[in-house]
Amino acid sequence: MGHHEHPSDELMIKQYIKVFTWLFIFTALTVLAAMDWVPKSWGEIGGTLHITIGLIIAFAKAAMVIYIFMHIKFDNKFLRAFIFVPIFLFCVLTFALNVLGP
Amino acid sequence: MSAGLSLAHEPVSGVPHGKLAMWIFLASEIMFFSGFFGAFIVLRNSNLEVFSHSAAELNKWLALLNTAVLIGSSLTMALSILNLQRGNKKNFQLFLGLTIVCGFIFLIVKTIEYTSKFNHVDPVFPHGIFPWSNVFFAFYFTMTGFHALHVILGLIPMIYMLSKSFTKQGYNKPVKLETLGLYWHFVDLVWIFLFPILYLIFPSHH
Numbered sequence: 001m002g003h004h005e006h007p008s009d010e011l012m013i014k015q016y017i018k019v020f021t022w023l024f025i026f027t028a029l030t031v032l033a034a035m036d037w038v039p040k041s042w043g044e045i046g047g048t049l050h051i052t053i054g055l056i057i058a059f060a061k062a063a064m065v066i067y068i069f070m071h072i073k074f075d076n077k078f079l080r081a082f083i084f085v086p087i088f089l090f091c092v093l094t095f096a097l098n099v100l101g102p
Numbered sequence: 103m104s105a106g107l108s109l110a111h112e113p114v115s116g117v118p119h120g121k122l123a124m125w126i127f128l129a130s131e132i133m134f135f136s137g138f139f140g141a142f143i144v145l146r147n148s149n150l151e152v153f154s155h156s157a158a159e160l161n162k163w164l165a166l167l168n169t170a171v172l173i174g175s176s177l178t179m180a181l182s183i184l185n186l187q188r189g190n191k192k193n194f195q196l197f198l199g200l201t202i203v204c205g206f207i208f209l210i211v212k213t214i215e216y217t218s219k220f221n222h223v224d225p226v227f228p229h230g231i232f233p234w235s236n237v238f239f240a241f242y243f244t245m246t247g248f249h250a251l252h253v254i255l256g257l258i259p260m261i262y263m264l265s266k267s268f269t270k271q272g273y274n275k276p277v278k279l280e281t282l283g284l285y286w287h288f289v290d291l292v293w294i295f296l297f298p299i300l301y302l303i304f305p306s307h308h
Binding site for chain 2: 009012013016017019020023024027030031033034050051054055057058061062065066069070075076078079082083085086087089090093094
């Protein structure tokens with residue numbers, strides 16, 4: 001990915017509002033995903049599905065906040081190391097323990 | 103004059119020192135919260151029954167309201183920074199003010215939630231719900247408590263900047279507000295994960 005220049009103010013505001021809207025949509029999806037929609041016959045897979053979907057949506061929301069609100073998309077790439085390494089560890093921890101749990 | 107010491111920007115990253123320091127601090131914050139998340143997941147797997155019954159006691163609609171409030175405050179914070187950078191004083195004050203209001207709404211809703219837990223009485227929790235009631239609520243109060251503490255700590259410099267902007271000198275340090283913005287968005291990030299794992303995820307089938 002090439003270096004992104006700071007877009008104009010107008011574009012920036014549009015991006016902010018776009019992210020804001022998507023965060024709301026994803027929040028609604030998280031609530032819907034947590035409802036009791038998995039058939040009982042699926043057994044334990046139901047719990048795993050709820051967790052996995054909830055976490056995937058949370059990571060998508062986090063990515064939008066970090067990229068646009070926190071300007072990682074526009075800032076020096078050097079900064080990315082600081083945020084991506086711990087986030088990677090966090091992802092591994094969360095998914096490994098959740099999905100591979102009993 | 104010593105060139106090395108007078109550099110306003112870190113030579114490798116090209117970003118202001120304060121911002122770089124904030125990123126390093128946030129990296130350590132991720133690991134701080136990861137400890138709680140990791141422990142939560144491990145103990146949840148060995149106490150599924152307790153976790154699912156306890157989580158069902160939480161008010162997910164209040165938490166949803168707080169999610170909306172924090173997302174809104176992230177937007178107003180970003181707009182406040184943009185306006186300070188462009189020198190639009192009125193809009194900077196408006197959006198920073200809105201961010202502060204959102205922070206306080208969050209804390210008020212949190213207080214309502216906590217009080218309703220303390221006063222909650224039923225056969226399972228005859229004396230109310232407290233951090234020592236069971237392992238789930240220990241996590242609930244610790245994690246949301248540390249998160250609320252972060253909200254309070256973020257509000258203090260915001261209130262300082264806003265009140266300074268009404269004085270004769272005014273407030274004109276966009277880089278500092280941007281650095282504070284990074285912290286504020288991080289507080290939103292933590293909530294993005296706390297909301298589903300505490301309020302929404304509990305196995306309904308097992």
